[in-house]
Amino acid sequence: xxxxxxxxxxxxxxxxxxxxxxxxxxxxxxxxxxxxxxxxxxxxxxxxxxxxxxxxxxxxxxxxxxxxxxxxxxxxxxxxxxxxxxxxxxxxxxxxxxxxxxxxxxxxxxxxxxxxxxxxxxxxxxxxxxxxxxxxxxxxxxxxxxxxxxxxxxxxxxxxxxxxxxxxxxxxxxxxxxxxxxxxxxxxxxxxxxxxxxxxxxxxxxxxxxxxxxxxxxxxxxxxxxxxxxxxxxxxxxxxxxxxxxxxxxxxxxxxxxxxxxxxxxxxxxxxxxxxxxxxxxxxxxxxxxxxxxxxxxxxxxxxxxxxxxxxxxxxxxxxxxxxxxxxxxxxxxxxxxxxxxxxxxxxxxxxxxxxxxxxxxxxxxxxxxxxxxxxxxxxxxxxxxxxxxxxxxxxxxxxxxxxxxxxxxxxxxxxxxxxxxxxxxxxxxxxxxxxxxxxxxxxxxxxxxxxxxxxxxxxxxxxxxxxxxxxxxxxxxxxxxxxxxxxxxxxxxxxxxxxxxxxxxxxxxxxxxxxxxxxx
Amino acid sequence: xxxxxxxxxxxxxxxxxxxxxxxxxxxxxxxxxxxxxxxxxxxxxxxxxxxxxxxxxxxxxxxxxxxxxxxxxxxxxxxxxxxxxxxxxxxxxxxxxxxxxxxxxxxxxxxxxxxxxxxxxxxxxxxxxxxxxxxxxxxxxxxxxxxxxxxxxxxxxxxxxxxxxxxxxxxxxxxxxxxxxxxxxxxxxxxxxxxxxxxxxxxxxxxxxxxxxxxxxxxxxxxxxxxxxxxxxxxxxxxxxxxxxxxxxxxxxxxxxxxxxxxxxxxxxxxxxxxxxxxxxxxxxxxxxxxxxxxxxxxxxxxxxxxxxxxxxxxxxxxxxxxxxxxxxxxxxxxxxxxxxxxxxxxxxxxxxxxxxxxxxxxxxxxxxxxxxxxxxxxxxxxxxxxxxxxxxxxxxxxxxxx
Numbered sequence: 001x002x003x004x005x006x007x008x009x010x011x012x013x014x015x016x017x018x019x020x021x022x023x024x025x026x027x028x029x030x031x032x033x034x035x036x037x038x039x040x041x042x043x044x045x046x047x048x049x050x051x052x053x054x055x056x057x058x059x060x061x062x063x064x065x066x067x068x069x070x071x072x073x074x075x076x077x078x079x080x081x082x083x084x085x086x087x088x089x090x091x092x093x094x095x096x097x098x099x100x101x102x103x104x105x106x107x108x109x110x111x112x113x114x115x116x117x118x119x120x121x122x123x124x125x126x127x128x129x130x131x132x133x134x135x136x137x138x139x140x141x142x143x144x145x146x147x148x149x150x151x152x153x154x155x156x157x158x159x160x161x162x163x164x165x166x167x168x169x170x171x172x173x174x175x176x177x178x179x180x181x182x183x184x185x186x187x188x189x190x191x192x193x194x195x196x197x198x199x200x201x202x203x204x205x206x207x208x209x210x211x212x213x214x215x216x217x218x219x220x221x222x223x224x225x226x227x228x229x230x231x232x233x234x235x236x237x238x239x240x241x242x243x244x245x246x247x248x249x250x251x252x253x254x255x256x257x258x259x260x261x262x263x264x265x266x267x268x269x270x271x272x273x274x275x276x277x278x279x280x281x282x283x284x285x286x287x288x289x290x291x292x293x294x295x296x297x298x299x300x301x302x303x304x305x306x307x308x309x310x311x312x313x314x315x316x317x318x319x320x321x322x323x324x325x326x327x328x329x330x331x332x333x334x335x336x337x338x339x340x341x342x343x344x345x346x347x348x349x350x351x352x353x354x355x356x357x358x359x360x361x362x363x364x365x366x367x368x369x370x371x372x373x374x375x376x377x378x379x380x381x382x383x384x385x386x387x388x389x390x391x392x393x394x395x396x397x398x399x400x401x402x403x404x405x406x407x408x409x410x411x412x413x414x415x416x417x418x419x420x421x422x423x424x425x426x427x428x429x430x431x432x433x434x435x436x437x438x439x440x441x442x443x444x445x446x447x448x449x450x451x452x453x454x455x456x457x458x459x460x461x462x463x464x465x466x467x468x469x470x471x472x473x474x475x476x477x478x479x480x481x482x483x484x485x486x487x488x489x490x491x492x493x494x495x496x497x498x499x500x501x502x503x504x505x506x507x508x509x510x511x512x513x514x515x516x517x518x519x520x521x
Numbered sequence: 522x523x524x525x526x527x528x529x530x531x532x533x534x535x536x537x538x539x540x541x542x543x544x545x546x547x548x549x550x551x552x553x554x555x556x557x558x559x560x561x562x563x564x565x566x567x568x569x570x571x572x573x574x575x576x577x578x579x580x581x582x583x584x585x586x587x588x589x590x591x592x593x594x595x596x597x598x599x600x601x602x603x604x605x606x607x608x609x610x611x612x613x614x615x616x617x618x619x620x621x622x623x624x625x626x627x628x629x630x631x632x633x634x635x636x637x638x639x640x641x642x643x644x645x646x647x648x649x650x651x652x653x654x655x656x657x658x659x660x661x662x663x664x665x666x667x668x669x670x671x672x673x674x675x676x677x678x679x680x681x682x683x684x685x686x687x688x689x690x691x692x693x694x695x696x697x698x699x700x701x702x703x704x705x706x707x708x709x710x711x712x713x714x715x716x717x718x719x720x721x722x723x724x725x726x727x728x729x730x731x732x733x734x735x736x737x738x739x740x741x742x743x744x745x746x747x748x749x750x751x752x753x754x755x756x757x758x759x760x761x762x763x764x765x766x767x768x769x770x771x772x773x774x775x776x777x778x779x780x781x782x783x784x785x786x787x788x789x790x791x792x793x794x795x796x797x798x799x800x801x802x803x804x805x806x807x808x809x810x811x812x813x814x815x816x817x818x819x820x821x822x823x824x825x826x827x828x829x830x831x832x833x834x835x836x837x838x839x840x841x842x843x844x845x846x847x848x849x850x851x852x853x854x855x856x857x858x859x860x861x862x863x864x865x866x867x868x869x870x871x872x873x874x875x876x877x878x879x880x881x882x883x884x885x886x887x888x889x890x891x892x893x894x895x896x897x898x899x900x901x902x903x904x905x906x907x908x909x910x911x912x913x914x915x916x917x918x919x920x921x922x923x924x
Binding site: 341342343359363373376382415 | 746747748749750751752753755756759760762763764765766767768769770876877
């Protein structure tokens, strides 16, 4: 760290220097520019949101600010003084703390042990638990974190764990907190609590940098917003005067589409028929209970439901990943109940899984191998018993082009792609096999606005060409907008069939929770 | 191109680093026991003075490398699918004794006789390993546990067979062996090739089984890298859940992979059996199955890497005798091999992280500017009917993997 000649020139804004100022930050990686001319000005004591699509360069920027790598160009000023971070410990020493999206806590340690881990207070060479406890209780009191120092972390819920992470950072005397997608793992009530905590932090004069792509939340909590697009800052916005739509358009750089489908393309021929499908959870309890439904060509059948009401098991049943306790699955009139997953895929079933990392991709494999996954028995990726490496690479390049998958090339490892790009690759891969039926579970989950729009367009186009789609989603707007027929699933049963043209999200939510409360998931 | 060079560099980095670290540690240990590390290393790389000595040394190394290579392959096939076949030791010992007994019991025309021995060995190895696979898919028994347990059973069984029904040596002999395999069941040495190349004739014969091992290596390489089966196998190793969702029958794959791994394991004892020993006895080479794990780790489970690793281990093994002649404890060799294994585990992890980081960087970089020509990437296609939709992302997203 190099102190500046005078703190006065550090802030152009006025007498109080900015807590964080980034000037012209550029970060290049071999071959490409990840961040370019980033300008960021964060006032002391504010909650400053940084929004941008997945892969826009938010994470790279935050790594720069947290000292995980050094920028190639540009200056970082903390409290008006230029600094250079060689490592995160330099950043911590300068009062910057990072709360990662994925918690870094030891489950079998207590809250106290986790908080002090790495900067343990000692007395006569021994751990000074009493001092640590005093500090933690003081922090908990002051910022209203409600920590129980002796609780085991493994017994805590997600919201509590996040507060432990925040306490960890505060324990190290951070004055500037970076929160990386803090709400991604929280349920709505926990989000409210988090925002309450942030208000406390703000009141105590701390500065919070809040990274997110959830615009509604950003507008609720932020005092000012900086938008990043394609690696550079494209503007700042005042959350009080900017609508979520304007923000989103700033993020994407274009006007937004809606999920609404234009006109019905439903034909007569059924592609998928489920008759009395029942799946049990290994014991006797049915998790999918006597489900009967039909998907016709050109039809999108939406399944709404609070998560955990049997949707995942229903998907497994259609894909042949789980045995049926009763009932049958018909594909194009043919009984495929006893068919293996591979046989069903060969017969023209495409699959966009709910959890792409678990079921949709080989993260440590290159993109062209991911192109083969799920299509191991069909050209262009295979020739007889052999893998057609050239064909797979060429087709991967085509998918990347046609579906706007942003990656250096077919040999890139899948793990290197942002969530949206991974999802576009999966969608492109499944569409390329020209399926008759597509099982799409949460196709736009965790995907940014731009990719979401692309995926909707693709689904609509495929539907118009006669594809039957089973759509499972937690996004009610998406369900209502895309579906031709909408079923509601509750405790494993289809409890209602609704007309998506007439139903409102509130009504749908009411059905999903058993007609008691509206709004779910 | 640049990316290719970097990837090859990264994959070599781990093993090379491991060997270097192991050498440094071994040098320290040699110095610690009061010997001169430089002198020790000089003895180890000295293959002999005369051309015939040198050729002999090379033949000894190759003869040792052949079974090590096969053992490494057997372990690696299972590794690639995420299975830890520790039972290679038991599989090859049992396979060798039964193959030796069958080989000694029949007389057939040359090639057929050898083929029969090979088939018996592979079938026995595969069946023994198959037990592990079946236990895993039907009862959920960890393959690590069951294969270790089966090692004990296999070794005990082999001892019983050797001293009981399959005993061929006269009673009272100091070394108990099976009956000798007749001439027609032996694999001729490749010394003719050596002399044809103008090299001195070595004292011991270069195993003809070397050629079989090479074929097996090529077949495994093609199987893993180029076939659908190999793709399914590797996909299962990378992510069982994704492989299952893609239509791979995970249970079937476990059994098939264990059968292949065990089949290759069955071959491990044959170079010695058919090339030099001609019978299985109490003195038969032991421990190859465990060394195979080390060789597979060092070779990063690729056939080429395993070949190099097997040569390195064989080279170290050969050095044991000259070291003793030079009054340096030959356990130096064991120390080097042990530290290599430890170092390679650490180094592979470091190399993996570096590879991950470089992939991450490539991805982070790919976000903003996909093409080389800067940030004129394709704008996201949009429909002009822009409505009021702004509801974005839902929980559960990860932006790549955090370092």
